[in-house]
Amino acid sequence: MTKEIVVTEEPSVALDSKAHSASRELDGKDSLGLEDKDDTVYVKGHPVIKTGLDVSNFLISTRDDEDPALTFRSVALGSLFTALSSVITMLYVFKPVQMQVSAVFLQLLIYLFGEAWAYLTPRPDHFKWKWLRVTLRFLNFGQPFKIKEHVVASLIASSGNNGLSGVEVYAVERLFYDRSVSASTAVLATFSIGLCGFVVAGLLRPLIVYPAEMVYWTTLPQVVLFQNLHFDRQANRKRLTKFCWALGIAAIWEIFPAYIITWLGGFSVFCLASMHAPTKTRSIFTKVFGGASSNEGVGLLNFGLDWQYIQSTYLSLPLKQQLNSWIGYLIFYPAMLGLYFSNVWSAKTFPFMSTSLFASNGTSFSTTSILNEHNTVDEAKLQQIGLPNLTATTVWGYFTQNLAIGALITHVIIFYGKDMVLAWKTARSRTQPDPHYQGMLKYKEVPTWWYITLFILAFVAGIIVNAKGETTLPVWGYLISLLLGGFIAPFSCILYGLYGSGVATNQISKMVAGAVQPGRPLANLYFASWSHQVILLAVNLANWLKVGQYTKVPHRIMFGTQIYATLLGAGLNYAVMTTIVSSKREILLNPEGNNIWSGSTLQSMNSQAITWALAKDMYGSKGRYLLVPLGIFIGLALPVIHWGLIRLFPRLKKWPINTALIVSYAGQYYYGNTSWIWSSIAVGLFSQFWLRRRMPSIYNKYNYLIGAALDGGSQIVIFILSFAVYGASGTAHPFPTWWGNPSGNPDHCM
Structure with a gap:
């Protein structure tokens, strides 16, 4: 049985000095790690972090001060930095240099503002009037900035771009098709695209969030930083x-x-x-x-x-x-x-x-x-003109993406099937052994009907806008896009949770769109947007639900703030997009652009949509690039071959x-x-x-x-x-050219 571990305020310090066997050359196994046994490896008394259970026991503190999470300050800071991140992200869609505001950057900015809010505002107990004390407490004046407030504010700020995909489609439509959707279509489609994928993560959270092995490794720096701050x-x-x-x-x-x-x-x-x-x-x-x-x-x-x-x-x-x-x-x-x-x-x-x-x-x-x-x-x-051509390296990229999608499906079924069933059962019976999951049992869970209701609202909104015909995507195509995304999303979430990275899945959305809507590039854009957003939002929500589990933010607050942030960010994105497209239309349509404005991102989206609208001619049985769609079927076979080799050579396991x-x-x-x-x-x-x-002692701490x-x-x-100096503000100031900053390629290749 696993030893009971008591974690102090030093979340990264190992507490058990018992030495175990030396570290193995290769770590991790293809399972969800649900066996209840102690196989932790220690070096000089410090645990070597190998599995998700090691992360839960030794790296992340189970401490819960039960401090408030949803406060005026957390919502205000989250909203402020949602505006910052979503506006900057949308702005850079139209810039020659692409940039996104990182989650860690937002986390640090929010911390600085939260600390300033706490120390630079008057404390309520300094005033004798009760109504003023109550008001100042509501505004969190003079009160310490706690971890759960920080997590909620960061969650809101980081989720502001969940609806970006739909807004980019509207921009392509305005620029290249000289048409704009109505205000009602924009609102309903943005709502639908921005929230349709939450239901997958919500319904499958016992499988993709609760188990200890579902770590979502790339968010660990954020979680560790939250706790250390x-x-x-x-x-x-x-x-x-x-x-x-x-x-x-x-x-x-x-x-x-x-x-x-x-x-x-x-x-x-x-x-x-x-x-x-x-x-x-x-x-x-x-x-x-x-x-x-x-x-x-x-x-x-x-x-x-x-x-x-x-x-x-x-x-x-x-x-x-x-x-x-x-x-x-x-x-x-x-x-x-x-x-x-x-x-x-x-x-x-x-x-x-x-x-x-x-x-x-x-x-x-x-x-x-x-x-x-x-x-x-x-x-x-x-x-008359002929079909467009792709570079060989792009074809290889498309082919390997399809290989990965096929392999993803088969690998999860073959190697994780039994563990997924067990993880579901233990979570449903509330016996999941992860200490962080157990620590969250005191908080009210989000009822399943909340997720289902949200999906129904998003689904009906999508039905309405597609039935109106403005998207050029028929209702039956919309249904296929959601089914495709809903099928792929669980597999993507499982891989992302276990390994910290997934495989690119937007390719299959575009390919299927081209097959069911040939010759209609705009319909392709909307199809791919809905389908891929189901996958992307499922991963994003599962990722943040895991952060909430590690930091003990109540489930219902995580749910509500995700919806709020998505809608707020989408509205801001739309406002910025319409302003820029209306005022900078000519330069955005120019293939070269200038050092300030560029439509290259949207031009690429439109080119891909047109390419996949020609899917039958380019990727069909007589097409030049037939290998690309065949990649999915070849990929389905790869894990089967892997499984067969393990049966022949058990050491490969x-x-x-x-x-x-x-x-x-x-x-x-x-x-x-x-x-x-x-x-x-x-x-x-x-x-x-x-x-x-x-x-491991230095690794765990730093x-x-x-x-x-x-x-x-x-x-x-x-x-x-x-x-x-890069020109985002209007004027570029390049550094003078010299050997270390050559005018050509920086590495001095030709």
Whole structure:
């Protein structure tokens, strides 16, 4: 039986000094870890964090001060920073440099404002009038800023972009189809798209939230930071001092790779060695070793020291996840390069890495050239101009995404099926052994009918807007989109909870949309938005419900604030979108844009919609890219092969292989910056393979805390630089060109 563990205010300190066997080479097993036994490994008296139960027992405190969570201050701060995050995120949809406000950045800002609210406002007991004391207490004047208030405010602020997908569709519609949905359609569709996915997480929370193994690893830095900021500040002073130092150093450092010495964002020995080589050699080296610039190359052995790209993710993801990603990279490099240099799909006619569409001669493909006045595909024009072409690397990216989706479904059923049934039964009987779950039993659970009622309202809203015809998506297509998202969402949540990362699932939404709505790109956009949002919102809500379980925020408050934040953020996003699209229409339609405004994000969305509207011609039985849809069926077979090999060679069971993750990482970065990949591998090896196993006392105390500090420091500086020198405020101020900041690729590849 598992030993009873009593956790003090030092949540990261091991309490049991009994030594166990040495740490195994590979950790984690393909189960939900529901066996009730003590297999914790200790090094010098400190536990090695391997499983979700280790996280619950040794890393996260079970302390609950029963302080209020839903207060005027928490809602006010959450609303204020929802406005900040949603407006900035929407603003950057129309900028040449894309940026999102990180959750840790918001968490730190809210903490500073919350502490200022507590210390700079008068205490109620200083006044003799009762009505004034009551008012000041309601406003939380002079009262300590507690952890649950902080969590709720951060939850509201971080959930403000849940409805962003729908608003982006409206923007595409206004720009490229010269039409605007009515106010009623905008309200109802935003409500439906923004909330339709909550029901999946709500109904399945006994399976995807309550078990100890459903950790959602990438949120651990936030949870640890919450507790270190609020629990026993005197005892945690040393840790908080180190946090502040790390944040300051990260902030100062970020200025160099992001602005002054961009070479630090990606340096390659091979690129430097080829600086004076012939052009042909440099071209090859750039594709193989370059990666500091977007779409430059695959970045083999290219290291970047820019933390905005690495982030604390690789300090948080468990070793079993990172092992699978490393195997995926071993496939990624030869596949990407092999396809191009073998000229598969006429690869050499087009750029090496690009998500754009191309004509058969390699020139850019105009999406509007094949549309009629109703913005649907004109078959006569299509026959005259011809089908668009994709780069070979993009095809590989699409193919591996479908492989991962197929493998995800089969892997979960084969390897987690029995554990899922057991997890459901233990949660329904309220016997789930996780101490944090047990600590939440004193709070009223959200009734199932709340989730069902919310879904019915969102569902009916979607029926109304699609029946009106403004979305061009018929009601039966809308139903298929929800069924597709609802089917995929549980599998995605389980993988995300166990491994800290999922697989890209938006590809299947676009593919099915193209199959059921051929020739209708706008319907494709709406179909994919509803379908993918079901999956995305299920993961987001499950993630925050887990944070609430760790920090003991009552269930009903988590539910209510998620809905409030989603609707508030969507409204703000819509207001910003309509203002910018109306005033900057011409420059947003320009393929190049300028240094201030760019419609590239929306142009890409429209291009993908048109591509998938041609699914029958491009991906059908006679299509050039038939392999892409076949990827789902091939992916379904991969875990079966894995299972068969385990039956033949039982020792393979000790290896935490997940074929869905492997094939996902085999093509996940087929575009963009790749110089950070090897740096992330180095960070993962240091944190999860060496520090966690050899020095667990330091790992347990500082790994997640320092990771949060590095994220916060880099995000603060990137936010400032975006407005100060990158041109977000209207005028760019680039740093002078020199060897460390070259005019071309920062890594000195061609």
